Amino acid sequence: MCGPMSDAKIRLYVEQPLGQGQSVPLSREQAHYLFGVMRLWVGAAVLLFNGTEGEWRAEVVEAGKRGGTLVCEAQTRPLQMPPDLWLLFAPIKKARTDFIVEKAAEMGARRIVPVQTEFTNAGRIQRDRLQAHAVEAAEQCGGTYVPEVADMQRLDRALADLGDRQVMFCDEALAEAEDASALPDIPGPWAILIGPEGGFSDKERVRLHRMETAHAVQLGPRILRADTAAVVALTVWQQRLGDW
Secondary structure (H helix, E strand, O other): OOOOOOOOOOOEOOOOOOOOOOOEEHHHHHHHHHHHHHOOOOOOOEEEEEOOOEEEEOOOOOEEOOOOOEEEEEEEEEOOOOOOOOEEOOOOOOHHHHHHHHHHHOOOEEEEEEEEOOOOOOEEEEOOHHHHHHHHHHHHHOOOOEEEEEEOHHHHHHOOOOOOOOEEEOOOOOOOOHHHHHOOOOOOEEEEEOOOOOOOOOHHHHHHOOOOEEEEOOOOOOOOOHHHHHHHHHHHHHHHHHHH
16 A cells, blocks of 8 residues: 655665565665765665565664665555566667666666667677666656566577567668557557667568568658667657556
């Protein structure tokens, strides 16, 4: 049950269970942030969430340079799950890949999957760093769920893992692609696929067009950068089929 509005201003993601009277130990990094950077002390209130049990108001009962303890007092919001939407994208430059992950977390993607296409420029990713960006985005935008950032996969493997999930396939090079607003109203799980800056290869396009669950769309009359395309695609899908 959702409790009253909390006076706490700081939100923190934790991995421990949350519940009435639950004690939550802090890591050294979390303690430094709360007590060294934000200058909180014993008696201060903090909002906690772990991605499964909603948001809880907790009070600082122990504070130190290397650790501390919070105790949950009341739930302030229940868990709000996003739609069953995955974002598949080809990584680009570091800062812009970070941007895609952050915005996907803010905009309601449930899972984020970096994919290696034939024309992908980035050879590898730092999954832990990208997952940390997803956590930070959820902390800052009031989310109670944190999407999983998967390890980088080859595009063919990622597509095979989709099963019967519908795919919104964004490719500005296709003249026959429909406007994204005409996306079919098909219920159930979906995925959005954003290609690399160099576009999809002919082989990849053939593979996608042979998929009965793939729907080619355009995102307007102008060519968009990959990070912009991801935000536009998420916006269009959420307005058409999501929880907006």
